[in-house]
Amino acid sequence: MIRSALVRTGIDSARLIAEVSAAENGAAVLFLGTVRSRNDGRDVLMIEYSAYEPMAEKEIDAILHEAADQFGVHCLVAEHRLGELRIGETSVAIAAAHPHRAPALDALRYSIEQLKLRAPIWKLEHYADGDRNWVSAAEGKRA
């Protein structure tokens, strides 16, 4: 079962794990991206996530299907949150499960890396000093 969604309320990571779990799967893995308190040396107060929604949905779905084909992992779900997020809140969650650990870990890594490269999603960081900035992958390190 492969599923992805853009959501506007809190992501329930336990539900995602439950969704990919199955009696034949010996390994389940989870990635959670959360809003960090500091980015490039600045104190972050809040992040606004926005997306080109129909394209982001299509792109994330395509990524999960690529991971499924490439690694044979057919239990794979992803949710990305949009809207205003505070420090520590989960912005993205991906869960994968497989009879064996290596494909599950490979599919998880592929999915989060491709999502960060390709999904048309943007974040506007608001800082403690009142400034705000559209963050791009090219600027500094990313979570």
Added chain:
Amino acid sequence: MIRSALVRTGIDSARLIAEVSAAENGAAVLFLGTVRSRNDGRDVLMIEYSAYEPMAEKEIDAILHEAADQFGVHCLVAEHRLGELRIGETSVAIAAAHPHRAPALDALRYSIEQLKLRAPIWKLEHYADGDRNWVSAAEGKRA
């Protein structure tokens, strides 16, 4: 914070994620090993996990510290369950968190792979046909 334990009751993976989470960490990852319904083509009813407990504790703790040193990941916890486990129950959980995703994923993978190679833990599989077998890593694929 690095912590590991052998436990005899259900593993609470949400608590492990909470344990590694921190405001500066942008990525949290989780590995769950669960009891599979089939192994090497046989229907599994139940697995009994046993360990050379003081050595397993020492070895798992050493593995987490190696991962911490190698990948700079200092939020890392692992629990391995012992006793009788049914299909779908979690036998091992490892959680890691870091400001960035790559070290968290690397530390997670290193920890589970080394644990499976080095921790003196054994499983006695009980099958639907009444047979039982000490499983070893050398026999067939592993989760």
Added chain:
Amino acid sequence: MTVTLRFFASYAESLGVPSIELDLAEGSTIDDVMKAISAMPGSGKLPPHPLVAVNHSYAKNSHVLLDGDEVALIPPVAGG
């Protein structure tokens, strides 16, 4: 023919609008759209070759457009 242009995030802020309709000659490409955008106020803040999507898929600048296409300029993404 007419295509819809969509702008997001920093590009929407630079151009001051999230979306416009654009009339183009048949056979126009994304390159032609980029020329039209370069006449818009605020377009100087955009990079010379932004990523572009047509109907929700990334597309090359030589991509030939059809009536009704949705053309989106995609700022550097930052999901996750």
Added chain:
Amino acid sequence: MTVTLRFFASYAESLGVPSIELDLAEGSTIDDVMKAISAMPGSGKLPPHPLVAVNHSYAKNSHVLLDGDEVALIPPVAGG
């Protein structure tokens, strides 16, 4: 001197005991322990060179033992 031998999982089943005390000459190594074990009933089911730990750490067969050491034979592990 005396060392404690510990057996686990399939090895404990093969040898029929989880643990024995073994008297050894000073300067004995794990190789000497393996010779003693080979005289035990059921030892034929063990592999010729099982993994060994001394005081909770993996050790080589040339490892020289001390009085009171705990020597464990480690069957193929299967954690996770």
